[in-house]
Amino acid sequence: MKELAGYLPCIGEEEVETKILTFQKNGKSIEVEVPLLTTEQMNKVIETVKKASTDILKSFSTSEIVTIIDRAIERLLDRNSLYRQKAEELLPIVTGYDEEIIRLGLTAYLKTFRKHELQRFLVEDLGNPVLLDDFQPRVKGGFSKAIGPTLITHIWSGNVPALPLWSLISGLLVKAGNIGKAPSSEPLFSSWFAHLLVEVEPRLADCFAIVWWKGGDEEREASIFEQSDVVVGYGGNASLQSLQNRMPVTTRFLPFGHKISFGVVSQSSLDSRKAWKSVHQAALDVIRYDQQGCYSPHIFYVQHGGNVSPREFARLMANELENFQRRFPRRDLSIEESVSLSSWRQKEEMTILAHPQNEILGNETNDWTVVYEEHNIHFAPSSLNRVIKVISFENIEDILSSISPHRSYLQTVGIAADPKELFEWADSLGKIGVTRITALGSMTSPEAGWHHDGRFNLLDLVNIVDIESSAKESSEQFAPYVD
Numbered sequence: 003m004k005e006l007a008g009y010l011p012c013i014g015e016e017e018v019e020t021k022i023l024t025f026q027k028n029g030k031s032i033e034v035e036v037p038l039l040t041t042e043q044m045n046k047v048i049e050t051v052k053k054a055s056t057d058i059l060k061s062f063s064t065s066e067i068v069t070i071i072d073r074a075i076e077r078l079l080d081r082n083s084l085y086r087q088k089a090e091e092l093l094p095i096v097t098g099y100d101e102e103i104i105r106l107g108l109t110a111y112l113k114t115f116r117k118h119e120l121q122r123f124l125v126e127d128l129g130n131p132v133l134l135d136d137f138q139p140r141v142k143g144g145f146s147k148a149i150g151p152t153l154i155t156h157i158w159s160g161n162v163p164a165l166p167l168w169s170l171i172s173g174l175l176v177k178a179g180n181i182g183k184a185p186s187s188e189p190l191f192s193s194w195f196a197h198l199l200v201e202v203e204p205r206l207a208d209c210f211a212i213v214w215w216k217g218g219d220e221e222r223e224a225s226i227f228e229q230s231d232v233v234v235g236y237g238g239n240a241s242l243q244s245l246q247n248r249m250p251v252t253t254r255f256l257p258f259g260h261k262i263s264f265g266v267v268s269q270s271s272l273d274s275r276k277a278w279k280s281v282h283q284a285a286l287d288v289i290r291y292d293q294q295g296c297y298s299p300h301i302f303y304v305q306h307g308g309n310v311s312p313r314e315f316a317r318l319m320a321n322e323l324e325n326f327q328r329r330f331p332r333r334d335l336s337i338e339e340s341v342s343l344s345s346w347r348q349k350e351e352m353t354i355l356a357h358p359q360n361e362i363l364g365n366e367t368n369d370w371t372v373v374y375e376e377h378n379i380h381f382a383p384s385s386l387n388r389v390i391k392v393i394s395f396e397n398i399e400d401i402l403s404s405i406s407p408h409r410s411y412l413q414t415v416g417i418a419a420d421p422k423e424l425f426e427w428a429d430s431l432g433k434i435g436v437t438r439i440t441a442l443g444s445m446t447s448p449e450a451g452w453h454h455d456g457r458f459n460l461l462d463l464v465n466i467v468d469i470e471s472s473a474k475e476s477s478e479q480f481a482p483y484v485d
Contacts, residue, residue: 003030003031003032003033004032004033004034004035005032005033005034005035005088005092005190006034006035006193007023007034007035007036007037007184007189007190007193007212007214008036008037008184008189008193008211008212008213008214009193009196009197009200009210009211009212010037010047010211010212010213011047011050011051011054011207011208011209011210011211012050012207012208013043013046013047013050014046016043018037018038018039018043019037019038019039019040020035020036020037020038021035021036021038021214022034022035023035023036023186023189025095025096026095027094027095027098027333027334030095031095032092032095032096034096034189034190036184036189036213036214037213037214038213038214038215039213039215039222041221041222041225044213044222044225044226045225045229047181047211047213048153048181048225048226048229050208050211051153051179051180051181051208051209051210051211052152052153052179052229053208054179054206054207054208054209055152055153055177055178055179055209056152058205058206058208058209059174059177059178059179059206059209060150060177062177063135064124064131064132064134064135064175064177065131067174067175067177068117068120068121068124068175069117070199070202070203070206071115071117071120071171071174071175071199072115072116072117072120073202074195074198074199074202075112075115075116076116077198077202078108078112078194078195078198079109079112079113085194085198086108088190088194089104089108089190089191089194090104090105090108092190093108093163093188093190093191096187096188096189096190097160097163097187097188097333098333098334099163099291099292099333100330100331100332100333102329102330103289103290103291103330104163107163107290107291108163108164110447111164111167111447112164112167114447114448114449114450115167115171115450119450119451120171120175120450122450122451123175123450123451123459123460124175124460125451126450126451127451127458127459127460127461128148128460128461133146133147133148134147134148134150134175134176134177134464137467137469140468143470143471144468144469144470144471144473144474145468145469145474146466146467146468146469147466147467148176148461148464148465148466148467149464149465149466149467150173150176150177150178150463150464151176151178151179151230151231151232151254151463151464152178152179152231153178153179153180153181153229153230153231153232154169154173154178154179154180154181154230154231154232154233154234154463155180155181155182155183155226155227155230155232155233155234156169156170156173156180156181156182156183156233156234156235157183157233157234157235157236157237157245158182158183158184158185158192158236159185159187159236159237160185160186160187160188160189161187161291161294161295162291162294162295163188163191163291164191164192165188165236165295166182166184166185166191166192166195167191167192167195168454168459169182169234169236169459170182170192170195170210172459172460172463173210173234173463174199174209174210175460176460176463176464178231178232178463179209179210180209180210180211181210181211181212181213181226181230182196182210182211182212182213183213183214183215184212184213184214186214186216186217189214192212193212196210196211196212217241218244220248223245223248224248227248227249227250227253228250228253230253231253231254232253232254232255232256232463233245233249233253233254233255233256234256234258235255235256235257235258236258236259237259238259238260239259239260242257242258242259245257256457256462256463258296258454258455260296260411261296261297261411261412261413261414261455262296262300262381262383262408262411262412262413263296263297263298263299263300263412263413263414263415263416263445264299264300264301264302264303264381264405264415264416265284265287265299265301265302265303265415265416265417265418265442265445266302266303266305266398266401266415266416266417266418266419266427266431267280267284267302267303267304267305267315267417267418267419267442268305268308268417268418268419268420268423268427269305269306269307269308270308270419270420270423271308271418271419271420272304272305272307272308272309272310272311272315273308273309273310274309274310277308277309277310277314277315277318278318280315280418280442281315281318281319281322282322282443283416283418283441283442283443283444284299284302284319284416284418284442284443285319285322285323285326286326286442286443287299287416287442287443287444287445287446288319288323288370288388288390289323289326289327289330289332289370289388290446291446292332292333292386292387292388293384293386293387293388293389293390294386295446296413296414297413297414297438297445297446297448298386298445298446299390299414299416299445300382300383300384300386300390300391301381301382301384301390301391301392301393302315302319302390302391302392302393303379303393303394303395303401304316304392304393304394304395305394305395305396306394306395306396307396311394312374312376312392312393312394312395313361313374313376313394315392316361316363316372316373316374316392317363317372317374319372319390319392320363320364320370320372323370323372323388323390324365324370327365327369327370327388331369332369332370332387332388335387339386339387342385343368343371343385343387343389345385346384346385346389347362347368347371347385347389350362350373357375357376357378359376359377360373360374360375360376360378361373361374362374369388370388370389370390371388371389371390372390372391372392373389373390373391373392374391374392374393374394375391375392375393375394376394377394378393379393379395379400379401379404380393380404381401381404381405381407381408398423398426398427398430399430402430402431402434405434406434406435408435409434409435410435411435412434412435412436412437413436413437413438413455414436414437414438414439414440414445414448415431415436415438415439415440416440416441416442416443416444416445417439417440417441417442418441418442424439437453437455437456438452438453438456
């Protein structure tokens with residue numbers, strides 16, 4: 003089976019070299035053909051996209067762009083549409099994730115890009131979405147307008163299917179030309195979305211491109227970085243640092259690197275009736291995409307004092323993970339991932355020998371692992387792929403001191419607590435670097451308009467142009483209607 007990936011605007015009739023990426027799962031295989039442009043061809047794509055951004059995309063109103071995106075997303079949500087059927091058939095082969103996980107995950111994710119959610123997204127960042135269309139009066143006096151870049155380059159990672167939509171849609175909303183580097187591990191979804199946008203609105207045909215090159219190709223990267231106004235990068239911290247070192251000082255770089263997320267469970271959510279729901283929702287956060295997202299949990303801190311103890315919480319978690327394994331099997335691990343998991347587990351088993359009150363739970367094939375630790379509060383990432391720690395604690399202050407040294411890596415916290423605790427704990431967690439608080443079961447599904455790593459998705463892309471009140475007042479003396 004072969005599938006074409008990428009999307010190119012019109013750059014003439016010259017032949018484009020391609021690269022074949024091969025994927026296999028359960029006896030099924032697929033060859034994905036991605037475009038590999040020469041530096042000269044890349045320059046033509048850049049020139050075409052920048053011109054279309056200025057001449058075409060910026061002529062659309064924000065409302066029109068929202069409607070176009072909404073119509074494309076509607077097609078992707080329709081299980082009878084060709085694009086949705088291809089996604090459900092091919093993404094499990096490409097990513098290795100369970101078919102049902104893909105199906106449910108896509109639906110939940112895509113709903114955040116419907117019309118009303120995008121409107122919330124715009125209001126959250128800009129207050130007045132019309133700020134992207136025309137100068138608007140400001141409370142301080144004068145007028146302002148938000149101007150999007152001519153060109154945004156996106157360096158995407160493919161650890162979670164369809165992840166590129168966040169930054170690509172953000173770029174479209176601010177009326178920027180966009181060039182995306184399709185991730186080698188999942189090059190299809192961004193490509194399908196680009197083709198679908200053009201089917202919905204043919205005038206957008208030259209406003210973006212989805213291309214591919216091998217990571218670290220400095221010649222291609224230097225060419226595109228020098229001509230980009232903004233570069234949005236996803237990936238490991240080392241690769242992002244390398245990109246930043248090669249970025250011109252005049253190019254705005256927005257990196258989204260490695261983050262660690264965790265959960266905090268209050269005794270108030272652990273009575274006999276409510277505890278199972280908390281455990282079930284926490285297990286959902288663990289199994290969705292096998293903890294590959296930056297918002298996936300590594301640890302659950304569980305408070306003593308409830309009718310269900312932290313140890314019982316860990317055992318209930320093990321039971322839920324086993325149930326989910328039967329329904330949504332974990333993807334096959336690579337050799338590197340298997341070695342990492344084995345090494346991690348061996349270290350934990352050695353720790354258990356020194357601390358017999360702790361416990362390791364898992365099935366015979368190690369499809370999942372729960373490590374319970376009693377009164378050993380610390381903060382360290384798991385090996386991922388359905389490996390989770392449950393650590394008991396007495397008071398919220400007990401865990402803050404172990405977490406705060408890692409503030410630059412913190413992102414999401416899933417909380418099960420009463421309203422008073424929620425706000426008190428959120429305040430304390432925010433002070434040590436946490437940027438998102440959500441319910442258990444929602445850790446892997448950020449709301450539309452969330453502040454990614456505490457930043458603005460749209461405001462960080464635009465420049466604000468101010469007309470100060472003095473300029474407006476001065477202009478009145480030159481008006482043709484002045485006596």
